[in-house]
Amino acid sequence: MESADLPGEDRREFLRRLAGTGAVVLGTGLLGYGLYDPEGPGPTQGNPPEESLTLPNYTMPEAGRRISIVYGEDRIRALQTAVTALGGIEAFIKKGDRVLIKVNAAFAMPPVLGATTHPDLVRETARLCLQAGASYVAVTDNPINDPSSCFALTGIGEAVRSAGAQLILPREKLFSSATLPGGSLIRNWPLLYEPLRGVNKLIGITPVKDHHRSGASMVLKNWYGFLGGRRNVFHQNIHELIKELALLIRPTLVVLDGTTTMMTNGPTGGSLSDLKRTHTLIAGTDPVAVDAFGATLLGRSPRDLPFLLKAEAAGAGTVDFESLQPLRTNLSG
Amino acid sequence: MKKMQHGREPYISASVLLVLLLIAGGTAVKQARFDPSLFAPTSPEEGLPQSPLSSAPRDLPVPLPDGLVPMSPVETFTPETLSEKINGKAELYLSAGFRSLRSQRFMEKERSESWMELYLYDMGDLRNAFAVFTAQRREDAREVPLTPFAYETANALFFVHGRHYVEIVSAAEESPAVMAALAEGLVRQEPGREETLPELALFPSEHRVEGSWVLLAENVFGFEFMNRTFTAEYELPEGRITAFLSLRRDPEEARQLADGYVRFLLENGGKAVECADGLPGAHCITILDTLEMVFSSGRALAGVHQAEAFASATRVARSLYERIAGEAP
Numbered sequence: 001m002e003s004a005d006l007p008g009e010d011r012r013e014f015l016r017r018l019a020g021t022g023a024v025v026l027g028t029g030l031l032g033y034g035l036y037d038p039e040g041p042g043p044t045q046g047n048p049p050e051e052s053l054t055l056p057n058y059t060m061p062e063a064g065r066r067i068s069i070v071y072g073e074d075r076i077r078a079l080q081t082a083v084t085a086l087g088g089i090e091a092f093i094k095k096g097d098r099v100l101i102k103v104n105a106a107f108a109m110p111p112v113l114g115a116t117t118h119p120d121l122v123r124e125t126a127r128l129c130l131q132a133g134a135s136y137v138a139v140t141d142n143p144i145n146d147p148s149s150c151f152a153l154t155g156i157g158e159a160v161r162s163a164g165a166q167l168i169l170p171r172e173k174l175f176s177s178a179t180l181p182g183g184s185l186i187r188n189w190p191l192l193y194e195p196l197r198g199v200n201k202l203i204g205i206t207p208v209k210d211h212h213r214s215g216a217s218m219v220l221k222n223w224y225g226f227l228g229g230r231r232n233v234f235h236q237n238i239h240e241l242i243k244e245l246a247l248l249i250r251p252t253l254v255v256l257d258g259t260t261t262m263m264t265n266g267p268t269g270g271s272l273s274d275l276k277r278t279h280t281l282i283a284g285t286d287p288v289a290v291d292a293f294g295a296t297l298l299g300r301s302p303r304d305l306p307f308l309l310k311a312e313a314a315g316a317g318t319v320d321f322e323s324l325q326p327l328r329t330n331l332s333g
Numbered sequence: 334m335k336k337m338q339h340g341r342e343p344y345i346s347a348s349v350l351l352v353l354l355l356i357a358g359g360t361a362v363k364q365a366r367f368d369p370s371l372f373a374p375t376s377p378e379e380g381l382p383q384s385p386l387s388s389a390p391r392d393l394p395v396p397l398p399d400g401l402v403p404m405s406p407v408e409t410f411t412p413e414t415l416s417e418k419i420n421g422k423a424e425l426y427l428s429a430g431f432r433s434l435r436s437q438r439f440m441e442k443e444r445s446e447s448w449m450e451l452y453l454y455d456m457g458d459l460r461n462a463f464a465v466f467t468a469q470r471r472e473d474a475r476e477v478p479l480t481p482f483a484y485e486t487a488n489a490l491f492f493v494h495g496r497h498y499v500e501i502v503s504a505a506e507e508s509p510a511v512m513a514a515l516a517e518g519l520v521r522q523e524p525g526r527e528e529t530l531p532e533l534a535l536f537p538s539e540h541r542v543e544g545s546w547v548l549l550a551e552n553v554f555g556f557e558f559m560n561r562t563f564t565a566e567y568e569l570p571e572g573r574i575t576a577f578l579s580l581r582r583d584p585e586e587a588r589q590l591a592d593g594y595v596r597f598l599l600e601n602g603g604k605a606v607e608c609a610d611g612l613p614g615a616h617c618i619t620i621l622d623t624l625e626m627v628f629s630s631g632r633a634l635a636g637v638h639q640a641e642a643f644a645s646a647t648r649v650a651r652s653l654y655e656r657i658a659g660e661a662p
Contacts, residue, residue: 106420108438109450110504112488144420149405153504213421232416235424265469268419270502271486273471 053178053193057250058202059285063091065317067284067324069293072331075120075259075281082255082283083128085327092253095133098199101125101165102251104206104222105141105156107268108149114260114275115268116150117205119159121257125205126163140168140195141225168195175228180248185241190228202251204287208258208278208294210266214238215305216298217267218291219256220316223249242307246287246316256282256290258297279332288317289324393437393453395522398514404438404448425468426454429550430461439515447509451519452500459528460561462498464548466491476544479516481529484544490516495523532563532578535633537652542566542573553577554638556597559590564638567649571642574649578635578657587629591616594634595627609647612654626650633657 068085070078103117129137139160143150147169151157160167178191206222223245234241258280265274278297284290288311302308302319312319416423432455440448456462474484483492488503545566553559562579581587595616603620615628627636640646
């Protein structure tokens with residue numbers, strides 16, 4: 001009603017401003033629509049590609065490609081025997097070395113359920129490294145569940161402390177974008193990189209488990225715990241991802257614990273009846289060969305686990321573990 | 334009025350624009366520094382009817398037995414975040430209609446080393462809960478009279494309670510006595526929720542292996558159009574037989590699905606053979622040295638899957654056929 005009383009100049013001014021405001025609102029809406037990303041942030045967001053990292057190769061060429069297989073119930077003895085068969089820990093760890101141990105602490109579950117690396121193996125491996133003269137031994141993982149709960153409830157945290165090693169919990173600032181040269185999935189993807197910075201030896205320790213998606217979770221799948229971000233998107237292409245992890249992460253030594261094997265309902269299990277006492281521990285420098293042997297504990301072959309064949313074809317190792325002439329020891333015999 | 338417009342108004346406008354610019358700049362900076370390693374979307378459980386078991390901000394509303402106390406706050410996971418709890422096993426739940434998971438750890442007050450974790454999966458309905466329950470059934474399962482579908486192992490309890498699939502897992506090698514009390518309290522929380530699954534009553538009971546039910550949610554036997562199919566195992570002297578049954582919307586859908594499955598088998602190397610008498614309209618196909626028998630009767634699609642003992646397979650199929658013909662809606 002008031003507008004009817006406005007002088008002509010004010011009416012024109014009002015209309016002019018109204019049109020201007022409308023244009024601003026419309027422009028803002030169009031700008032927002034143009035910038036709207038219905039798919040959300042992708043893996044390449046974060047550090048720009050030119051800042052993306054590649055990882056060092058932690059293998060020791062002089063150690064060759066070898067594996068040792070030990071049959072026995074006592075994890076610590078089995079580990080000691082397996083490492084001795086490969087030339088002793090001194091063949092891998094030299095005085096002053098800085099060592100990172102990558103465990104599987106994925107779930108906040110007790111050791112008895114076999115879903116995570118057994119703390120006895122963590123403690124003993126760290127002790128062996130320190131005994132061999134390592135100046136620094138750290139243990140890390142980026143678990144699926146809350147990291148603090150995982151390291152506490154799996155017993156790994158206490159094992160690390162009692163061995164005199166360092167525990168590195170994943171935090172935002174420890175991740176950097178990494179790229180696998182030639183890779184199609186691991187491109188500018190957040191990787192738990194800081195714990196790897198400055199170490200010159202990398203050891204992986206993990207249990208043998210059934211895995212609902214990939215068929216098995218062993219040494220190569222354990223490297224998944226180095227990834228950050230929305231890594232579950234990789235579940236749709238899990239075999240290709242594990243192959244890329246096999247090419248990205250080149251460890252010094254790996255230990256696969258088949259003292260008990262999670263035969264069903266992996267990777268979490270939950271019941272003791274998911275586990276089978278298989279009394280086997282494997283150590284080696286060829287992760288693909290170690291996993292290929294580990295598959296036999298699950299009653300599977302590399303043909304059942306496409307990631308193994310892919311990793312072999314990509315040059316990450318061999319599934320023909322017998323060709324490496326494994327050193328076998330039976331502790332119970 | 335005019336004076337005001339040409340006086341303070343431009344400054345106010347400029348201030349507003351400046352604030353908007355600062356907000357836009359801040360948003361741009363924050364977006365540019367986005368760290369996908371921290372990206373963990375949490376979405377509310379929209380559209381879910383609420384019940385005492387599905388609305389607990391801090392603790393699960395389960396009456397705790399004497400001596401049991403919460404050890405951790407309740408954790409909630411949605412379809413988008415389930416893999417943050419159970420990693421690769423999430424697919425099993427998601428394909429069966431998963432809605433949400435709430436989990437919480439409890440410990441015995443006097444024995445802190447004795448703790449357990451309760452997983453409360455809301456699967457949307459009884460069938461979905463039954464599907465994930467049967468998919469993970471352990472070989473050494475011992476039935477327990479907690480709900481119609483419940484079993485225990487040395488260290489854990491697994492059961493279906495209405496639309497929920499529940500796991501209680503002990504950290505020790507044996508289940509503490511208080512675990513059963515916790516489960517009973519949870520079931521009492523919403524009594525009378527134990528619906529039935531009519532398909533189960535259609536499987537003949539003779540020779541049926543107790544507790545061998547499985548509900549396959551989708552992609553049944555590799556056939557992408559077949560879903561929601563129950564199977565049961567039969568132990569006969571000549572070998573074990575798997576029978577299957579799925580109630581469809583109407584007889585026409587059951588018949589079309591049966592025909593589609595038969596075509597699928599034939600396209601994948603199967604060979605049609607003559608069926609024994611007493612199974613009108615049934616299809617028999619040999620594939621990889623096993624026998625597949627498929628038929629529809631009313632709304633039911635049923636048959637026998639991958640049988641090595643042909644005579645036993647026919648016996649089970651005929652028994653199933655007669656049962657369905659007499660009982661099926």
